[in-house]
Amino acid sequence: DAKTTQPNSMESNEEEPVHLPCNHSTISGTDYIHWYRQLPSQGPEYVIHGLTSNVNNRMASLAIAEDRKSSTLILHRATLRDAAVYYCILSGGGSSNTGKLIFGQGTTLQVKP
Amino acid sequence: DAGVIQSPRHEVTEMGQEVTLRCKPISGHDYLFWYRQTMMRGLELLIYFNNNVPIDDSGMPEDRFSAKMPNASFSTLKIQPSEPRDSAVYFCASSYTRNTEAFFGQGTRLTVV
Numbered sequence: 001d002a003k004t005t006q007p008n009s010m011e012s013n014e015e016e017p018v019h020l021p022c023n024h025s026t027i028s029g030t031d032y033i034h035w036y037r038q039l040p041s042q043g044p045e046y047v048i049h050g051l052t053s054n055v056n057n058r059m060a061s062l063a064i065a066e067d068r069k070s071s072t073l074i075l076h077r078a079t080l081r082d083a084a085v086y087y088c089i090l091s092g093g094g095s096s097n098t099g100k101l102i103f104g105q106g107t108t109l110q111v112k113p
Numbered sequence: 114d115a116g117v118i119q120s121p122r123h124e125v126t127e128m129g130q131e132v133t134l135r136c137k138p139i140s141g142h143d144y145l146f147w148y149r150q151t152m153m154r155g156l157e158l159l160i161y162f163n164n165n166v167p168i169d170d171s172g173m174p175e176d177r178f179s180a181k182m183p184n185a186s187f188s189t190l191k192i193q194p195s196e197p198r199d200s201a202v203y204f205c206a207s208s209y210t211r212n213t214e215a216f217f218g219q220g221t222r223l224t225v226v
Binding site for chain 1: 144146148155156157158161163168169204206208210211212214215216217218219220
């Protein structure tokens with residue numbers, strides 16, 4: 001399984017944008033990029049995913065580098081409720097697609113009032 | 114749909130006892146995953162099923178662990194005999210197909226004393 005690298009922790013101020021980076025230099029052409037987050041004492045929660053193009057949804061935006069070796073999760077206005085561990089995960093596509101999600105250590109986001 | 118339902122939410126058992134964790138996936142989802150989370154090891158994928166068939170159980174730590182999915186609406190994870198090092202939060206998740214959003218249950222917090 002291709003590996004991702006994320007910073008261990010980040011801080012943000014409330015109501016400011018947050019850019020969470022993820023490096024995945026060994027990504028294959030058919031790997032999807034998924035982001036999940038885990039709030040304290042809860043199960044992981046889906047945030048967004050994409051393949052090549054940038055993606056937007058009500059929670060966040062996903063910016064994917066042109067060479068796909070990195071991506072950035074963008075929270076447009078952080079709230080205290082966004083304090084969580086954010087996981088960047090690659091899930092294989094194509095004929096080798098297993099559909100399984102392998103979680104790394106993630107980035108712990110702290111949001112300050 | 115009520116989401117992925119896990120039971121029990123908390124389980125305290127004595128070393129050597131058999132423990133059975135239960136999961137009801139979201140109706141219509143073809144994939145079911147079992148994860149374990151500890152502070153030391155983070156979120157680990159134990160096993161996953163596709164259309165009730167186990168696809169990859171390479172994450173199951175040892176023979177004391179077993180998982181079944183007798184039908185599309187029910188899965189169990191059994192530990193026999195249980196040991197203190199099995200203490201963790203166990204999550205079940207389901208998804209409609211590959212590379213779609215996975216929904217996680219609230220988890221079962223297992224404590225083996």
